[in-house]
Amino acid sequence: MNNGFRTFVDGFNANFANVMVEENLREKMTSERMKDVLAELMNLSFPSGDVFKAANIFTVDKDKIDVLFNLPLELRRNYVVMTIANLLIFKLKSSLQKKFQMNIEKLPRFSKSIYGATFDGGSPVSDGGASLPQCDLVPLPEGHLSWRLNASKANWRDRKDLQRCATGELRLLSQCSQNRNVIADCGVVNLLVGLLHSSDPATQVNAVTVLLNLSIDDRNKISIANYANAIVSLIDVLIRSGIPEAKENSAATLSSLAKIEENRVQIGESGAIGPLVELLANGTPRGKEDAVTALYNLSKCRANMVRIAQSGAVAHLVGLIDHAAAGLVDKAVTILANLATTSEARIAIGQDGVSALVDVVELGSSRGKENAAAALLQLCRSSSKYCRVVLQQGGVPSLVALSRCGTPRAKEKATSLLNYFQKQREAYAGDK
Incomplete structure (x- = not known):
């Protein structure tokens, strides 16, 4: 009996020791792998803040590390940007759901064909170590996910803070010209347009500034203008917002969009001329500059010339x-x-x-x-x-x-x- 028990204990100790050795090896390999990730992020010239965000995400989701290092060098930067933007979009979608419950039929998932192979830009479920309302994950048929948010873990202030934080991070991320198309492709524009009506001043300013940054790229000028209510919402900021920076950046965004000929008529017909003239008359010095620049671009369309004259x-x-x-x-x-x-x-x-x-x-x-x-x-x-x-x-x-x-x-x-x-x-x- 004692011999049997001793044999059991010896075997257990041996197995436990083997497990601990294997676990230590895995942790060491993971640690070394994360060092490689950090080195690669620095090589890709990311600001320190984005390095920390990406590192948090890769810490939670190790599969993304394999994807990163299996990609060609020229695609790695875009993959990291998509991963960060995907997380921020998930945060925004979480915060915008009424009663903190949602069924998202299809969140943005980024699939790219790389020399015949396909990689998945990743589920936005991982919060990368950030503080999010607690979620119960319920699997649906393939390609679908449902998140039921626990309302007891998040209140109205949490939602506002989450929106402010996510739009603020997108604002920083969109300052880099290399990131703008990637962010726009993540499907964030419709969320930003909705947040132009936010009652939180910082969130409204962040949302309109991200749209301004994205609109600097010519391809995004067309896609933003084509979103339902985007131009009307920007004009609404000009009319109703009490925040000078929001008005200025709204005018600057309309000015940027108006550099594309096909957008000029749409902006003029949507009623932008009057609010821009009001900003020209009574705005801050920067507001006047943004307004006159917008009117300058719009005046290249003959129909808008008449509107400007009559305004x-x-x-x-x-x-x-x-x-x-x-x-x-x-x-x-x-x-x-x-x-x-x-x-x-x-x-x-x-x-x-x-x-x-x-x-x-x-x-x-x-x-x-x-x-x-x-x-x-x-x-x-x-x-x-x-x-x-x-x-x-x-x-x-x-x-x-x-x-x-x-x-x-x-x-x-x-x-x-x-x-x-x-x-x-x-x-x-x-x-x-």
């Missing part, structure tokens, strides 16, 4: 000529030159802007002089009364100088305007 923008644009920095003056004059091609705007410019345009021809930048001469040419051709104003303001010497020393386009516009004055004078003399 009362001309007086504010003329005001910028006397009180703004050179860059804003150039944009304001360019908008006036665009507007001067429409009959609706010429009346407003003629009432407020002829003398200011003459001053720009004399004292402005090369670009400003060029566009001021173009605007004056349009005005004078439309009515002789504007010719008289230009002559009364002493604009001829500046136009002569510009016709000799300006840019090719400036020379052309100044020469055409001087020739027009000459023809008008000859016609007047002939009538006598």
